[in-house]
Amino acid sequence: MHQHSDFTVIAEMAPCFGVRSPFSELGIPGMSPNVWLMPSRGIEWCDCGKHHVLDRDTIEYFAAQIVSDPEWMTHDEVIDTAMDLWNYVAVCEFFMMGIRTSASVVTGNLAPKYRYERGLEIVAYFSKTWQGCPEEICRSVHERED
Structure with missing residues (x-):
């Protein structure tokens, strides 16, 4: 059974209520979900039929095929990596x-780069959730620029 700390639960739930993750305001560094340990709760990212x-x-x-600066990812590079x-x-x-919700949960806010x-x-957080x-109401708003 996966255990969540109170901080993890708050960080994951904050966007559901239309608020930012509170940890940046509290000055608590690193208080975001450990995305590498959290289970996948979303649809499968790979459509081969096997769980990966x-x-x-x-x-x-x-990301390595998209990101131009090995120390930073722009918000658009995050989007393109997920795409x-x-x-x-x-x-x-x-x-x-x-x-946007994933960026808020992981970092506490949206930024031009991370x-x-x-x-x-x-x-990872986005893909696992x-x-x-x-x-029926879906339409394209962003396309990859190669």
Whole structure:
């Protein structure tokens, strides 16, 4: 059974209530979910029919093909890494909202860029919690620029 600390539960629930993760305001560094240990609660990121554990190496493989600065990931590079991982060429507002929520949970807020490791964690959190979008109201709002 996976144990959550109170801090982890608060960090995960804050976006559900339309608020930022409180840890940046409290000055508590590193109080975000450990995305590498948390179970996947979303749909499968790989459509081969087998369950694949989403680990740091997998996400870094995709990020390495996109990220231009090995120390930082821009918000757009986070989006593009997640898109490549999921094999999407275009995404809807629900995907973008999921990325924003993931960035808020992992880092406490949205930013133009994140430390590289935090960018990987944002993609991991998103991918482990992504539930898809309601297709009947889904439309593309972002496409990959190669």
